[in-house]
Amino acid sequence: MTPTVLSGRARRLGDDVDTDTIIQSRRKRETLDPAELRHYLLETHDPGFAASVQHGDILVAGRNFGCGSAMEVAATVVLGAGIRAVVAESFSRTYFRNAINNGLLPVTCDTGGILEGAELEIVLDDPVRVRMLATGEERLAEPLPPIMLAILEAGGLVPYFRRHGDFQLPA
Numbered sequence: 401m402t403p404t405v406l407s408g409r410a411r412r413l414g415d416d417v418d419t420d421t422i423i424q425s426r427r428k429r430e431t432l433d434p435a436e437l438r439h440y441l442l443e444t445h446d447p448g449f450a451a452s453v454q455h456g457d458i459l460v461a462g463r464n465f466g467c468g469s470a471m472e473v474a475a476t477v478v479l480g481a482g483i484r485a486v487v488a489e490s491f492s493r494t495y496f497r498n499a500i501n502n503g504l505l506p507v508t509c510d511t512g513g514i515l516e517g518a519e520l521e522i523v524l525d526d527p528v529r530v531r532m533l534a535t536g537e538e539r540l541a542e543p544l545p546p547i548m549l550a551i552l553e554a555g556g557l558v559p560y561f562r563r564h565g566d567f568q569l570p571a
Contacts, residue, residue, distance in 0.1 A: 404524040406485050408456035412516040417461050418468030421445050423477045432473060434480025441481045455482035460514050466495020475499045485522055487511055487530055500548050503556035508542040
């Protein structure tokens, strides 16, 4: 089986990026549509961030990404902006699961030295690797269990259940 490769430009964030920084909770009172909410992605971090996002960008953060409240919309807004993966040194447990359940790839690895704008490849293989294209340097990521990979491959938990009906791994 050929590994899946995601590539994109690194959008660098720091440690402890909470869900209210990803998307302010007041915004979800207006709508839950990710296509609309994408305009407010990380607006308290950088008011121009959402307008600068290109389809395929990859969020790169430090420790404890997605801490704070368990808003599922904090994962769906990232997808709505065209970002398919977040690479961080660690994730809050609820953000990690919300990401998997919605089809957003959470990659846990050392992010030191990955600079804003760096071109990256994420190779979904065993092991998952993050490669900086300019230098060829690779980082090994923490492995994802096969069931999580299957959920991501399906596009999230709901599409997975529509396809398989339960948590049986495909043969």
